[in-house]
Ligand SMILES: Nc1ncnc2c1ncn2[C@@H]1O[C@H](COP(=O)(O)OP(=O)(O)OP(=O)(O)O)[C@@H](O)[C@H]1O
């Protein structure tokens with residue numbers, strides 16, 4: 001059944017493989033530095049111009065991801081519930097979300113959702129609702145969270161279902177409640193299974209935040225566009241923006257890999 | 268064996284889709300009794316055992332454990348803390364050490380202090396004969412050792428009843444006896460036990476009653492010596508001739 005033996009893989013082999021991939025990260029960072037130093041115009045100007053966009057991208061990713069981790073678990077547990085109504089509602093939610101492109105969902109939340117609320121306000125005669133205005137950052141995080149929670153719930157669900165049924169039964173037969181069994185027995189084991197796909201979701205989410213540039217959020221992608229538009233240079237902004245995304249995704253991949261190795265060793 | 272039975276099973280039916288796994292089972296188990304259940308594969312032995320602590324819901328009938336009827340969720344948890352269960356596949360928690368396996372439910376269900384729970388766990392490990400494995404992970408133990416840890420883990424909750432579902436069938440032959448010895452000792456101490464097992468030696472040594480199940484029903488029950496050597500029902504004879512060769 002289980003074959004993982006902590007002492008099997010030599011730590012040295014693992015360490016060198018980590019180092020090699022970090023080299024790639026450093027190579028990309030070095031390339032950015034070289035470009036900025038060798039050709040400050042336009043690369044340094046671009047970097048300075050888009051740096052607040054990097055921050056917005058990171059902030060949006062982090063906040064959305066934390067919410068996705070929580071909401072995804074709730075959805076997964078609801079879908080595994082014995083109550084058919086709960087299960088049904090959340091199954092429909094996941095199926096709907098998975099059938100609509102992320103970009104369309106973001107457009108919906110930003111453009112369609114506020115007037116729906118305002119119209120509702122008109123018919124309910126509620127000034128608070130009539131004057132409702134969408135905050136782009138908020139709507140972007142909302143849209144990404146609702147979308148990615150559906151994806152994440154599938155990751156959780158697969159992980160939870162990969163744990164043999166006997167584990168839950170043993171826990172319950174010792175008198176634990178369902179949630180105690182989940183928390184102390186099932187999830188700690190499922191974490192190891194779901195860590196790689198969760199890491200992938202994070203990286204995909206990070207890249208997909210570029211879509212929020214179309215709903216008035218000044219993320220890295222939008223800032224790149226703005227620089228291109230105001231300076232009439234089409235090539236260099238996208239080189240710089242690409243390199244900045246690459247640094248973020250490569251570092252994320254390394255961190256995910258590191259956590260994965262660590263949980264393996266601890267076992 | 269006076270007064271109320273500690274387990275009262277009355278006309279219990281269980282269906283899985285169109286499989287009628289239990290068809291009207293009646294059984295009373297008294298305090299301190301050891302019952303061994305035998306029967307062909309698919310006859311409903313596991314299902315009956317699992318109904319006693321409601322790992323399986325039944326469709327009809329009534330089960331009362333230690334005076335607690337199995338109906339509301341609160342009752343089910345109350346019953347589960349009174350009833351320990353040992354599984355064929357051990358079902359130890361692989362991410363926890365042996366000691367942590369035995370501590371977990373004591374801490375979060377019984378709310379014992381760490382010191383008290385640890386003391387109880389170490390005592391029990393001593394009792395099942397593996398005091399030196401407390402800090403190992405289950406995967407580092409032999410099957411027989413894992414099953415003894417599973418027994419210790421169940422006993423740590425101070426159950427009044429212990430259920431065993433084929434506790435030795437997943438074990439290599441040379442490890443069967445060490446587990447049976449622990450069970451025998453438990454029986455001698457007066458634990459109420461319901462054991463699904465085809466270990467005739469254990470049944471003869473420990474059981475007050477042996478029960479043959481077939482096709483979701485109790486076909487025959489008698490003291491083990493009588494049931495094994497002098498069965499009345501044809502179905503019992505047929506089954507025993509297969510098991511005993
Ligand atoms: N979860 C389930 N879903 C569907 N059918 C089930 C389920 N559990 C048991 N059954 C069926 O119920 C019947 C009784 O099964 P049970 O496991 O109680 O038999 P058993 O006597 O324990 O057999 P074995 O000796 O093989 O363990 C069988 O026909 C089995 O296929």
Ligand SMILES: [Mg+2]
Nearest residue numbers: 312313314432
């Ligand atoms: Mg069985």
